[in-house]
Amino acid sequence: MSGEIEVLLPHRKPFLFVDEIISAGKDTITAKHIFTEQEFFFAGHFPEYPVVPGVILIETMAQSGGAGLRKLGILGGKDLFFLASVDKVKFRRQVRPGDEVRSEIKNLRVSPRMIKQAGKAYVGEELAAEAEWLCLVDSGK
Numbered sequence: 001m002s003g004e005i006e007v008l009l010p011h012r013k014p015f016l017f018v019d020e021i022i023s024a025g026k027d028t029i030t031a032k033h034i035f036t037e038q039e040f041f042f043a044g045h046f047p048e049y050p051v052v053p054g055v056i057l058i059e060t061m062a063q064s065g066g067a068g069l070r071k072l073g074i075l076g077g078k079d080l081f082f083l084a085s086v087d088k089v090k091f092r093r094q095v096r097p098g099d100e101v102r103s104e105i106k107n108l109r110v111s112p113r114m115i116k117q118a119g120k121a122y123v124g125e126e127l128a129a130e131a132e133w134l135c136l137v138d139s140g141k
Helices: 003-008 054-072
Strands: 020-024 028-034 080-091 100-110 114-123 126-138
Touching: 003 020, 003 054, 020 054, 028 054, 054 080, 054 100, 054 114, 054 126, 080 114
Parallel strands: none
Antiparallel strands: 020 028, 028 100, 080 126, 100 114, 114 126
16 A cells, blocks of 8 residues: 555555555546455454455445545545445445455545545456445544
């Protein structure tokens, strides 16, 4: 993980799920994260057959979208973004230890107080998850 991600996101290990922003544009953002065997949730989420929880895949996409907006300068450096709603969620493929997840995010609506995005998470060319979400933006004060 590059130091850039820690500048772009307030999240920290063990709850940081973005390793790199591959591209960030006004309409789309692409990022990646490799889920290693050391992820904290694998110890209790089916330890005999570890699988990334679906909520973590949603969080991964939301973090990717927020980091991309911050990289573009659209989201202020001190602003925090909090999930307010998640819609149209579908899980299509299991994500296992060692899998690299590529998040492809579309900016649906972005304002100083609210972010509406849609995303797809892929392992290779296989769709693993998709969702839409709304985040509220707050100064964190």
